[in-house]
Amino acid sequence: MNKAVILIIEDDPEIQEMLALAFSGEGWKLRQASTGEEGVELLEAQGADCIVLDIMLPGMDGLRTLKKIKAEIRFRSIPVILATAKGEDPDIVSGLELGADDYVVKPYSPRVLTARIRAALRRIEDARTAGEGAGRELWQAGGLTLDTLRHEAVWEGKPLDLSATEFALLLHFISHPDIVFSRNRIIAAVHGPDYPVTDRSVDVQILALRKKLKQAGKMIETIRGVGYRFKGE
Numbered sequence: 001m002n003k004a005v006i007l008i009i010e011d012d013p014e015i016q017e018m019l020a021l022a023f024s025g026e027g028w029k030l031r032q033a034s035t036g037e038e039g040v041e042l043l044e045a046q047g048a049d050c051i052v053l054d055i056m057l058p059g060m061d062g063l064r065t066l067k068k069i070k071a072e073i074r075f076r077s078i079p080v081i082l083a084t085a086k087g088e089d090p091d092i093v094s095g096l097e098l099g100a101d102d103y104v105v106k107p108y109s110p111r112v113l114t115a116r117i118r119a120a121l122r123r124i125e126d127a128r129t130a131g132e133g134a135g136r137e138l139w140q141a142g143g144l145t146l147d148t149l150r151h152e153a154v155w156e157g158k159p160l161d162l163s164a165t166e167f168a169l170l171l172h173f174i175s176h177p178d179i180v181f182s183r184n185r186i187i188a189a190v191h192g193p194d195y196p197v198t199d200r201s202v203d204v205q206i207l208a209l210r211k212k213l214k215q216a217g218k219m220i221e222t223i224r225g226v227g228y229r230f231k232g233e
Helices: 013-022 036-046 062-070 089-097 110-131 164-174 183-191 199-219
Strands: 005-009 029-033 050-054 080-084 102-105 138-141 144-147 152-155 180-182 220-223 227-230
Touching (some): 013 110, 050 110, 089 102, 089 199, 102 110, 110 164, 138 164, 152 199, 164 183, 164 199, 199 220
Parallel strands (some): 080 102
Antiparallel strands (some): 144 152
């Protein structure tokens, strides 16, 4: 998706300049905002294919901005990558629970962020291609149902608000029941090979997914020293 539009919401002009330089060879169209309010206005007026969102912004901070973006149905499928100086699990989980697809901790490498944007755009393109396929594909485990064509997850008749990454994680698990996956294999399956992410990042994202799944979260079991396994009811 070389012509993708990337919206950068970041109040540090040096970081904005660094990212513009780092992304110059990707063929992406960049839009930049210095506040959450300005970023939401740009998104509403001109749209975006991926958003890089700083958490510590003047005025409306990044988490409130994220909540406002995800409150709009037309924006929910846009991947959002949080950039944060707060690397503690509670801060990251809060962002993931609000609908962020990924996060990077400052100071971060522009190459790492570029790779994560590419992966997010690839997931959207893969989902779009799957949606154009011949038929709907349903996966079910107990009261949990995934519809890959509609990109919907439902627990006991109630829709679950999952980000694109969380949906991909859950689809990987539910389509491979009873198999134990290492963190590296999970990363490769969901993000693609050589994706720059740590084991801790996988743990944090699975923790956020379990919280959103509520009772169904127990189906994702931790296998100590190895990784994770999905056990249906």
